Amino acid sequence: MHRDERIGGRVRGFGRGNRDLERRLSNLHAARSEFVDALGSRLSEAGPRRVLRLRLGYAGALTVAMLVGLGAFGGIGYASSTVRHAIHAPVNVVLHAVVPSKASKTSTASVNVVLNVTSASDQYRPGCGFGDKNHVHTGPPGQHNGFPGICPSSAGGGGAKCNSGRGNGSETPSSGTDVNGLPNDCDPGKSGPVNHGGDH
Amino acid sequence: MRGNRDPLAGAEVSIRRVYAYAAYWLGDGAEAEDATSEVFENALRYRESYDPRKGEPIAWLLGIARRSVKAALAARSQTSAEVPDLPATTDLESETIERLTLSSAIATLGEHDRELLALRYGADLRARQIGELLGIRTNAVEVAIHRATARLRAELERQEGGLRATAATGDPDSAPDAGRM
Numbered sequence: 268m269h270r271d272e273r274i275g276g277r278v279r280g281f282g283r284g285n286r287d288l289e290r291r292l293s294n295l296h297a298a299r300s301e302f303v304d305a306l307g308s309r310l311s312e313a314g315p316r317r318v319l320r321l322r323l324g325y326a327g328a329l330t331v332a333m334l335v336g337l338g339a340f341g342g343i344g345y346a347s348s349t350v351r352h353a354i355h356a357p358v359n360v361v362l363h364a365v366v367p368s369k370a371s372k373t374s375t376a377s378v379n380v381v382l383n384v385t386s387a388s389d390q391y392r393p394g395c396g397f398g399d400k401n402h403v404h405t406g407p408p409g410q411h412n413g414f415p416g417i418c419p420s421s422a423g424g425g426g427a428k429c430n431s432g433r434g435n436g437s438e439t440p441s442s443g444t445d446v447n448g449l450p451n452d453c454d455p456g457k458s459g460p461v462n463h464g465g466d467h
Numbered sequence: 468m469r470g471n472r473d474p475l476a477g478a479e480v481s482i483r484r485v486y487a488y489a490a491y492w493l494g495d496g497a498e499a500e501d502a503t504s505e506v507f508e509n510a511l512r513y514r515e516s517y518d519p520r521k522g523e524p525i526a527w528l529l530g531i532a533r534r535s536v537k538a539a540l541a542a543r544s545q546t547s548a549e550v551p552d553l554p555a556t557t558d559l560e561s562e563t564i565e566r567l568t569l570s571s572a573i574a575t576l577g578e579h580d581r582e583l584l585a586l587r588y589g590a591d592l593r594a595r596q597i598g599e600l601l602g603i604r605t606n607a608v609e610v611a612i613h614r615a616t617a618r619l620r621a622e623l624e625r626q627e628g629g630l631r632a633t634a635a636t637g638d639p640d641s642a643p644d645a646g647r648m
């Protein structure tokens with residue numbers, strides 16, 4: 268009999284015996300559990316590390332891309348000036364000063380002097396005598412009334428130098444200053460007639 | 468970002484399937500384990516090149532396994548002509564004999580039949596997956612597997628007949644395989 272015919276006959280006759288053979292073929296080779304565990308743990312060790320590297324690489328690339336984008340449109344300079352101001356403003360509020368000690372004239376004491384209550388009040392100082400003590404002028408042009416840094420005599424300040432303008436934290440308070448570090452003459456509550464010279 | 472699936476996810480099942488495939492060609496033991504390890508080392512190295520559009524992870528792994536097994540067989544033929552196709556030692560004698568009989572029957576099949584049986588029953592691939600891997604149509608794979616199984620069954624019957632004859636006469640030369648090895 269021809270071989271193919273014989274096989275064809277057997278193919279047609281496949282049944283329970285064939286299923287048994289399939290089962291035996293499926294179970295013929297099985298890997299040892301120790302081998303599977305060892306190789307599996309080796310793969311799981313290698314896998315996440317690679318993913319972590321990819322994630323870090325991705326985060327790094329994204330950061331560089333963002334910095335390049337910000338740098339191209341001046342965002343970095345803007346951000347750095349904002350940070351600079353944020354640091355500078357509290358310095359103007361509280362001034363670390365060396366003042367003569369009350370106990371001994373030769374010794375000195377280091378004190379923190381509160382120049383302004385808030386950083387905002389440092390940047391927007393009251394005018395030179397303009398307005399009453401309950402009415403603080405908050406910005407130019409009313410503050411200076413055309414005389415930046417010098418209080419006009421009409422304001423009752425007698426031409427005293429005012430602590431006006433921004434970033435003036437280096438001034439050392441003297442006996443002639445008030446709690447806000449301003450010359451008394453410039454205190455709108457202490458001197459001169461009420462004279463609204465500027466905008467609110 | 469990686470848009471593809473990880474071909475090494477659920478590695479334990481894949482390891483068992485790749486090992487079973489390799490063992491069909493190399494026999495149970497160290498050689499099949501070495502080949503399997505090599506497959507997964509390569510898979511780890513080239514996992515980024517895996518493209519899910521081209522097939523499932525197991526098919527990709529078996530593509531690597533086929534090359535590893537080929538290389539192992541080539542190395543084996545250079546070093547020795549022996550076929551160390553012995554199953555793992557077990558106390559169950561009958562199971563050992565059954566495995567030996569089956570393995571030796573498989574060894575008599577042609578290369579194509581062995582490959583089909585290794586992929587179907589060792590790696591547990593479906594006919595469609597085997598077709599994709601070998602580049603042939605699914606129904607052609609089904610028919611080829613049927614024929615390979617039939618040939619294997621015929622060989623097993625022949626061997627069993629020979630064993631019965633040997634047991635009856637007590638003459639090992641009367642066995643069908645006598646003088647073949």
